Amino acid sequence: MTAGRMTAGLGELLRLALRRDRIMLPIWIYALIGSVVSTLVSIRRLYPDDASREQLAQSINGNPSLRTLYGPVYDAHSVGALTAWRILPFGGLMIGLLCVLLITRHTRAEEESGRLELIGAGAVGRSAPLAAALGTALTACVTVALAVPLLMTAFGEDAAGSFALGLAYAGVGLVFAGAAALAAQVTGTARAANGIGGALLGLAYVLRATGDASGSSGPEWLVWLSPLGWAERVRPYRDNAWWLPALMLAAFVVQVAGAYLLADRRDLGSGLLPQRPGPPAGAPSLRSAYVLGLRLQRGSLYGWTAGFLAAGLVFGGISQGIRQLLQGSGSAQQLLERMGGTHGAVDSYLSTMVSTFGMVAAVYAVQTVLRLRGEETGGRAEPVLATGVARLTWAWSHLVYPLLGSAVLLLAAGLGLGLGTGAVLGDLGGWTWRLLGAALVQLPAVWVFAGAAVALFGLLPRWTAAAWGIVGVLLFIAYLGPLLSAGQWVLDLTPFTHVPRLPGGTVTLQPLLWLTLVTVALGGAGLAGLRRRDLG
Amino acid sequence: MAMSMSPAVSVSGLVKTFGRTRALDGLELSVARGEVHGFLGPNGAGKSTTIRVLLGLIRADSGTVRLLDGDPWRDSVALHRRLAHVPGDVTLWRNLTGGEVIDLLGRLRGGLNPDRRAELLERFELDPTKKGNAYSKGNRQKVALVAAFASDAELLILDEPTSGLDPLMEEVFRGCVAEGRDRGRTVLLSSHVLSEVEALCDRVSIIRAGRTVESGSLAALRHLTRTSIEAELGDAPQGLDRLPGLHGVDLGQGDGGGVHLRCQVDTDRLDALLRVLSAAGVRTLTSRPPTLEELFLRHYEQPAESAPQGVTS
Ligand SMILES: Nc1ncnc2c1ncn2[C@@H]1O[C@H](COP(=O)(O)OP(=O)(O)O)[C@@H](O)[C@H]1O
Ligand SMILES: [Mg+2]
Numbered sequence: 036m037t038a039g040r041m042t043a044g045l046g047e048l049l050r051l052a053l054r055r056d057r058i059m060l061p062i063w064i065y066a067l068i069g070s071v072v073s074t075l076v077s078i079r080r081l082y083p084d085d086a087s088r089e090q091l092a093q094s095i096n097g098n099p100s101l102r103t104l105y106g107p108v109y110d111a112h113s114v115g116a117l118t119a120w121r122i123l124p125f126g127g128l129m130i131g132l133l134c135v136l137l138i139t140r141h142t143r144a145e146e147e148s149g150r151l152e153l154i155g156a157g158a159v160g161r162s163a164p165l166a167a168a169l170g171t172a173l174t175a176c177v178t179v180a181l182a183v184p185l186l187m188t189a190f191g192e193d194a195a196g197s198f199a200l201g202l203a204y205a206g207v208g209l210v211f212a213g214a215a216a217l218a219a220q221v222t223g224t225a226r227a228a229n230g231i232g233g234a235l236l237g238l239a240y241v242l243r244a245t246g247d248a249s250g251s252s253g254p255e256w257l258v259w260l261s262p263l264g265w266a267e268r269v270r271p272y273r274d275n276a277w278w279l280p281a282l283m284l285a286a287f288v289v290q291v292a293g294a295y296l297l298a299d300r301r302d303l304g305s306g307l308l309p310q311r312p313g314p315p316a317g318a319p320s321l322r323s324a325y326v327l328g329l330r331l332q333r334g335s336l337y338g339w340t341a342g343f344l345a346a347g348l349v350f351g352g353i354s355q356g357i358r359q360l361l362q363g364s365g366s367a368q369q370l371l372e373r374m375g376g377t378h379g380a381v382d383s384y385l386s387t388m389v390s391t392f393g394m395v396a397a398v399y400a401v402q403t404v405l406r407l408r409g410e411e412t413g414g415r416a417e418p419v420l421a422t423g424v425a426r427l428t429w430a431w432s433h434l435v436y437p438l439l440g441s442a443v444l445l446l447a448a449g450l451g452l453g454l455g456t457g458a459v460l461g462d463l464g465g466w467t468w469r470l471l472g473a474a475l476v477q478l479p480a481v482w483v484f485a486g487a488a489v490a491l492f493g494l495l496p497r498w499t500a501a502a503w504g505i506v507g508v509l510l511f512i513a514y515l516g517p518l519l520s521a522g523q524w525v526l527d528l529t530p531f532t533h534v535p536r537l538p539g540g541t542v543t544l545q546p547l548l549w550l551t552l553v554t555v556a557l558g559g560a561g562l563a564g565l566r567r568r569d570l571g
Numbered sequence: 572m573a574m575s576m577s578p579a580v581s582v583s584g585l586v587k588t589f590g591r592t593r594a595l596d597g598l599e600l601s602v603a604r605g606e607v608h609g610f611l612g613p614n615g616a617g618k619s620t621t622i623r624v625l626l627g628l629i630r631a632d633s634g635t636v637r638l639l640d641g642d643p644w645r646d647s648v649a650l651h652r653r654l655a656h657v658p659g660d661v662t663l664w665r666n667l668t669g670g671e672v673i674d675l676l677g678r679l680r681g682g683l684n685p686d687r688r689a690e691l692l693e694r695f696e697l698d699p700t701k702k703g704n705a706y707s708k709g710n711r712q713k714v715a716l717v718a719a720f721a722s723d724a725e726l727l728i729l730d731e732p733t734s735g736l737d738p739l740m741e742e743v744f745r746g747c748v749a750e751g752r753d754r755g756r757t758v759l760l761s762s763h764v765l766s767e768v769e770a771l772c773d774r775v776s777i778i779r780a781g782r783t784v785e786s787g788s789l790a791a792l793r794h795l796t797r798t799s800i801e802a803e804l805g806d807a808p809q810g811l812d813r814l815p816g817l818h819g820v821d822l823g824q825g826d827g828g829g830v831h832l833r834c835q836v837d838t839d840r841l842d843a844l845l846r847v848l849s850a851a852g853v854r855t856l857t858s859r860p861p862t863l864e865e866l867f868l869r870h871y872e873q874p875a876e877s878a879p880q881g882v883t884s
Contacts, residue, residue, distance in 0.1 A: 147665075147704065223704065224665055312700035313667075317674030327675060331664060414662040418715065421626050421656040422679035425648045569629035 044159035048167035052141045056171060062504075063133050064175055067204075068182045070126055070511065075118040075190055085112060096250075100384035103248040103350070104391070104514075106267045115192040115272040119200045125514055126204060127263045128240055129507075130179060131211035134172045135232030138215035141168035144225035165216060165298060169291065172212035180205035196272030199280070203269035206283030210262040211236065213290025220297035223310065230338055237395075239263045241346050248353045262286070324424045328432030331410075332403060336440050339399050343392060344447040350388045351455020351470075354381050381460070382539030385452060385470065389538075390531055392448040393477030394510050397484040399444055400437035401502045404488035407433050408499040411570060426566055430489075434558075437485035442478050449474025473537035479550035480530035484509075486557030493561030496568065577640055579604050579726050579757040580625065585634035587620055587781075594620040596781035597634070602759050602774075607752050609772035610761040611867065617781040618761040619659055622730050625759075626656060639726060652681045654726040655719035659734060659761075661711040663703030669714040670699030676718040688721040694743050709735035720747045727751060727758045733767060745771060765864050777867065785866070796861040797835040800844065804830045805852025814847060816840030829854055 053060070082088045092111035095101045106124055110116035142165055145151040151164055180201040187197035211232065218231040239261040246258030247267075258264030262283060269279045320326055407430060410416045419429055452474070453467030460466065488502035495501075513529040526532045530553075533546040580602035587595040595617045602608040612618050623629045625638055627647030636643055641650045663672055670692075677683030692699055695713045706714065712735045719727055727748075733741050748758055748771050762768050768775055775792065777785040785792060797818060803825045811820060816837035825831040830851070836844045838861075848856070 310702055310705050312698075313671070313702055315668065315670040315699040317671040317678070321671055321675050322678040324679070327664075327667075330667060334666070414658065414660060415664060417626075417628060417658055418656070418661075418676055419679065420628060420647075421651055421654075421658075422676060423648050423652040423681060424679055567630075571623065571628060 041160040041162040042166055043163060045163045045166050045170075048159065048163050049170040052167050052171045053174065056137070056140075060137075060171070060175060063129075064178050064182075066507070067126060067130055067133070067175075067179055068186065070515075071118065071122050071183055071200075071204075072186055072190070074121050074515070075114065075187065075192070078114055078117050078121070082114075082117070088112065088114075088117065091117070098383075099248050099353075099380075100387040102250065103244045103353075103384070104387065106243065106247040107250065109270050110273040113193075113196070113272045115187060115196050115200070116270070118187075118192075119196075119203070119269075119271040120267075121515070123200075123203060123207075123266045124240070124243065124263060125511075127207035127266045128236060130176070130204060130208035131236050131239070131262070132233075133175055134208045134212035135215040135218075135229060135236065137172045137175065138168045138212055139219055139225050139228045139232065141171060142216070143219040143222065143228045147223075147225050161298070162295065165219075165294060168219075169212060169216065172208065176205040176208040176212070179208065193272055195275055199269050199275040199277065200271035202277075202280035203266040203271060203283075206269075206280045207262050207266045209287040210265075210283050210290075213287040213294070216294035217290050217297070220294050220301065226335075230335065234338065234342060237342055237346065241349055243267065245349050245353055248350075253353060253355075324419060324428050324432040325435070327419065328435065332406065332433065332436045332440070335399075335403070336436060336443065339440075339444050340447045343396075343444045344451045347388075347392070347448040347451020347453075348455040349451075351385075351452040351457075351466075352459055354384055354456045355459040379539060381456070385456065386473065386536045386539055388452060389449070389470065389473045389477060390513075390534070390536075392445065392452075392474060393480055393531055393534065394513055396441050396444045396448075396477065396481045397506055397510070400441045400481050400485040401488045401506050403433065403436040403440060404485050404492060405499060405502060406436075408492050408496065411496070414571075416570065420570065426570075427562060430562060430565055434485070434489065437488070438482065441481045441485070442475065445474040445477055445481070446471060469538045476537050476542065476547065477531070477534055479547045479554065480534045482554040483530040483550055483557070486554035486561070489561035490557040490564075491561070493564030493568070576604075577637075578602055579639055580608075580759060581635075581637045582621065582625075583635050585621065585624065585636060586632045587617075587624060587629065588632055594781055595624075595631075595634075598778060598781055599783040599786065600776050601786075602757060604757050605752070605755050606773040607748060607758040607760060607771050609768035609775035610759055610778070611763065611765070611768055611775055612761075612778040613763060616778045618778065619730055620781075621778075622656075622728055622759075622761060625728060626651070653724060654728055655680060655722045655724035656728045657712070657715045657719050657730060657732045659730040659732075661708075661715045663706065663711055663714060665702060665704040668700055668702055669697060669706060669710070672703070672714055673699065673718045673721065676715075677722055680722055680724065682723070683718070683721040684723065688717065691717045691720050691747070694747075695740060707735070709737065709740065712736060713740070716744065716747070720751065725756055727756060729758065730761045731763065732760070733762070733764060741767070765862070765867055769862070792866060793838065793860050796838060796866050798838050798841055798861060799835050799859045800832070800848075800856070801858075802832045802848055802856045803827065803854040804832060804848060805854060806830065808832065808847050808851040810847060814840065814843055817844065825854075827854065 082091055088111045092108040095105065095108045104124070105121060108117065108120050110120075142151075145164065183201035183204055184194070184197035187200065188194050214235050215228065215232045218228045222228045222231065240263060242257045242261035243263040246253075246255050246261070246264060258268065265279045265283060268274075269276050321330075407416075410433075416429065420426060449471040450467065453470035454463065456470065457463030457466035484502075484506060487505055488499070491502050492499045509529040512525055513531045530550055533550060535542050535546070578601050580600060582598060582600040585595050585598040585600075586593070598617065598621060600610070600621065610618055610621070620629070624631050624636060625643050627643040627650070630644055638650055639653055643650060663669070667675070673688060674683070677688070691697075695717055697710060697713045697717060701710075703711075712732065716732060719729070729748075733744055736744060745767070748760070751758055758771075760768065760771060769789065772789065774788050775786070776783055807822070807830050811817065811822075817840070818835045818837075819833070821833040823831045832848070834844075841858075
């Protein structure tokens, strides 16, 4: 009876949530499922026989930078296994991200906006809102868990393996849905809840990548600390380790139980940590739009910078085992060259890492541009713009972060990589300078993403969020394109294709200038649009 | 205070459409310097849209708009330093305290008076140490009000500023507006709370569906409307049904054996009615000027000119 009352109105809330997500959720699910099928098809096409697959496996497993990105190939004889190997690290990250965003959107963000209070006053039980949020995440995960095996078996793959793949994929989503449910109770804002979720995703990726990089000669056990590692170790089509999806389900249940315990101990609208009072008056420096922009953006800048520095140190530190691993593995050379630099294995590995950091920095750049739209639609731009602050000043007070904050992130990653590499290989100063430079060279490519987001914000404000779609598609191409031998014109679409491979490659200024020009054109068009359009 | 004679706000023929919605449809508005001007209209009439045009946040489709002798779109930055705005729905930054927001907005506007700031915080009983998301709606409103009243802006643009305030705080708000007027400031007060406008404003503009339907001083507007009459008469009045401008006539048996009359009369027909009444022998008479409420309702009654219920004649 009490349970009934606690979840009263769950059906209504779930319907409402699914209605709000009726566009975003199908697009995500389609992308999550579609990428599995397209990976399967292209592997069949590119590696049609056992010999070619064997060669692929050797070249991947012998190359630490590829192992870091994708994990080791565990079964070269099955196309299904190759598909699972390829899709789970990146797809797992994506379904985890989807679940974090869904849970935050329907719990903490709703509370923050006060809408939940409106609903809470109706006949809705205390537990219902979180349950409805979990319902949306479950909808996504169950759809993936069912659709992936259906499609894979339809394409002629083994049924048990296909189910294991679907469960491993969906299981990652469940674990992060649980984590987000916990984060939503602890934090006071949706931004912070998403930040915790994102940091956990990043950590899971770094742990999995570090463990996979050097295999049994290194800290392979790190893989077991990461839900992405669990998914990988299900090894669909070979081991079908069913206990791992069960472990993921258990992690989900435990986290959700924890979230409900915490929810009972806090008030609606507040986090677990009490709000502390702040200064009763503004510091003398709080007198310009730029200082306001700093106050609003600095938390995320600090968090991202710390994450980049730490990940850089870790990935630099594992460059140790690379020379030995590569010795005697000549078949890696071809893929190696396609992936990165041409001078030496360590350079190739590091340039792949630098480029990966660049892609993640693009996410930061877009996020910080989109903050402008958030301020506008949240009604917080209006009071500033009704004072003596010009529109462009207001815009620049945030655009400093995609432009220069991204540089800070890249330098942090370069510093981490340099110090980490130098610490294990010697020549600390040399590595540090080279990697700082290599990281900074990514900046113009990162800027293009920011420019695209500014263009949308200024010219098509209602479509500003489509910038995430651009990021998703281009990063998908950049991440999976080279290995899938996508056509060069497809690769050329992504800015990162045009950045010189460093360290190891030669620096050519021309592509960097072009990228900068594209950014200026996109950003200029966006800012011109912003000056002209209605706000609000 | 020496001021130019041009109005602080002058809007004519203002049109603004959002897709198919015609939010403003030829709106007229004129606010003289130094007056408190009530801007009245039901929800969705276009008050906020007009204010957003005045602030240069959105651009008018057509019509002329002048604000403090400037163009609100082109000269927005310079004009904004001379005005203070309180939006209808105040949202604050979560990681800034109320005190910080007050100071920030004041400084972005070119400074604020620290003594007045302190005094206003006390009068509005506002705790400036709370973070943005810890304030209730009324308290967020107070943050914006303190920031506006503590400035030296010559024009205050207030968009339904009391919608979250309790009655005590509304009283404080009224006091602040009155003081502002005494200092020579111009106030444009958008509202749908009639008593507030009646208490504060020198002149009002009433809008409906993006159009100005009435504008003028309260006294002049009352003149345009009906006066309520209640009288005890010795005899039945003769020729009431031939009088123009008479509404809601209710004749009945009086307590003292006479005739009891209740009716409303267009204010410019009052004289003719009184003649008829005095011919019938007036024992008692009360007349009440129309409240703004009635004025308002008259404009917004669905069929605008239908007679009130209970007509007998
Ligand atoms: N940005 C917008 N997009 C579409 N319609 C709008 C927008 N802003 C206002 N409107 C419409 O314009 C009309 C006037 O709204 P508003 O000015 O907010 O009214 P008021 O402030 O008098 O309540 C309403 O019908 C409203 O729905
Ligand atoms: Mg309004």
